[in-house]
Amino acid sequence: MLYGQGKYRYELVQGWAKLPAGESFMDVGGVCTDPSGRVYVLSRTEYPITVFDRDGNMVSRWGKGLFARAHGSCIGPDGSIWCTDDRNHTVSKFTQDGKLLKTLGTEDKPSDTGYHEAADLFERLASITHGGPPFNRPTGVAFARSGEIYITDGYGNARVHRFSADGQLISSWGEPGPGPSQFRLPHHLWVDKSSRVWVADRENSRIQIFREDGKFLTQWTNLFRP
Numbered sequence: 001m002l003y004g005q006g007k008y009r010y011e012l013v014q015g016w017a018k019l020p021a022g023e024s025f026m027d028v029g030g031v032c033t034d035p036s037g038r039v040y041v042l043s044r045t046e047y048p049i050t051v052f053d054r055d056g057n058m059v060s061r062w063g064k065g066l067f068a069r070a071h072g073s074c075i076g077p078d079g080s081i082w083c084t085d086d087r088n089h090t091v092s093k094f095t096q097d098g099k100l101l102k103t104l105g106t107e108d109k110p111s112d113t114g115y116h117e118a119a120d121l122f123e124r125l126a127s128i129t130h131g132g133p134p135f136n137r138p139t140g141v142a143f144a145r146s147g148e149i150y151i152t153d154g155y156g157n158a159r160v161h162r163f164s165a166d167g168q169l170i171s172s173w174g175e176p177g178p179g180p181s182q183f184r185l186p187h188h189l190w191v192d193k194s195s196r197v198w199v200a201d202r203e204n205s206r207i208q209i210f211r212e213d214g215k216f217l218t219q220w221t222n223l224f225r226p
Contacts, residue, residue: 001056004226006086008036008141011223013056014058015056016045016056017052017056017058017059018048018052018056018057018058019050019187021027022079023190025045025050026043026044026045027043027044027144028041028042028043029043029044029070029071029073029150030042030044030071030073030074030077031040031073032073032074032081033075034075034079034081035075035079035095036080037051037053037054038051038052038054038059039051039052039056039095040053040054040075041072042069042072042080042083043144043175044120045069045128046064047061047063047064047065048064048066048083049061049062049063049070049081049094049098051072051084051096051146053222058161060097060098062097062098062126063083063098065205066092066098066100066207067085067088067090067161068085068087068088069085069086069087070084070085071083071084071085071086071138071139071154072084072138072139072140072141072152072188073141073142074140074141074142074143075141076093077143077147077165078094079096080093080094080095080101081093081094081095081098081142082094082149083141084138084139084140084141084151084154085120085138086137086138086139086155086156087106087137087152088108089102089105089106089107089108089109089110089111089135089136089137089138089156089173090104090105090106090107090135090138091104091105091135091138091151092104095152102124102134104134104149104151104198105134105135105166110135110136110137111132111133111134111135111136111157112132113128113129113130113131113132113136113146113157114129114130115127115136115137115156115170116129117155120205121203122203123185123197123208124156125155125176125185125203125215126153128156128158128176130158130175130176131157131158131159131172131173131174131175132157132159132168133161133172134151134153134158134161134169134172135148135151135153135154135155135157135161136153136154136155136157137153137154137155137157138151138152138153138154138157138186139152139153139154139155139186140152140154140187140188140189140200142188142189142190142191142197143191144161144191144195144212145193145195146160146165146195147165148164148165148170148212149162149163149164149165149166149198150162150189151163151189152164152186152187152188152189152192152200153186153198154185154201156176156184157187158175158176158182158184158185159172159173159174159175159183159186159196159212160172160186160189160197160199160210162212162213162214168195170214171214172204172214173210173214174186176208178204179211180216180219181190181207181208181214181216182204182205183199183201183204183208184201184202184203185201185202185203185204186199186200186201186202187200187201187202187226188200191212192205195198195211195213196209196210196211196212196217197209197210197212197214200226201219201226202225203225205221205223205224205225205226206221206223206226207219207220207223207226208219
């Protein structure tokens with residue numbers, strides 16, 4: 001089965017991921033590939049990171065006990081694996097075999113944004129009264145060509161944070177709301193070759209596009225909960 005149009009067409013390969021008999025993924029939050037072609041699947045199972053070769057053969061899996069709730073993943077410029085944890089409010093860097101190298105944020109210490117827990121997602125989002133520093137339930141991580149790190153934050157905040165390549169906070173932008181440079185659950189992001197930052201603003205059903213310094217450029221609104 002083919003999806004897409006024009007030069008962006010993709011074929012679905014049924015049964016590509018060869019898991020042990022009787023096992024399946026749950027809540028897949030991210031998929032990324034390293035320079036050698038290995039595929040890293042992040043899912044909320046006992047071992048949150050499962051590694052496959054390009055043919056779908058399972059190579060390894062790791063992460064047991066390392067996450068409260070793994071949410072997003074990305075390959076760093078040096079081939080390291082970066083994962084967000086939206087329950088313990090951290091973003092962590094790992095080797096390809098799961099050794100922890102660095103953690104941004106303080107475990108179980110969310111920033112002050114007015115956020116409070118509630119059963120309903122929209123009630124939780126409505127409780128956010130202002131943007132805050134890193135982190136309150138971070139969601140996604142991406143890298144600029146310079147090595148700078150960008151992180152969406154998230155379920156309990158309304159901001160994008162920009163870090164230096166060595167993990168020092170440079171700047172943050174965003175406040176709760178529907179306007180330009182405002183967010184209602186910034187859920188993931190990407191940085192293109194021109195250093196533009198593309199942010200999936202999920203509950204505003206749009207993608208906002210910024211300069212690397214956070215200046216708003218434009219938005220795409222013909223989407224639903226990206």
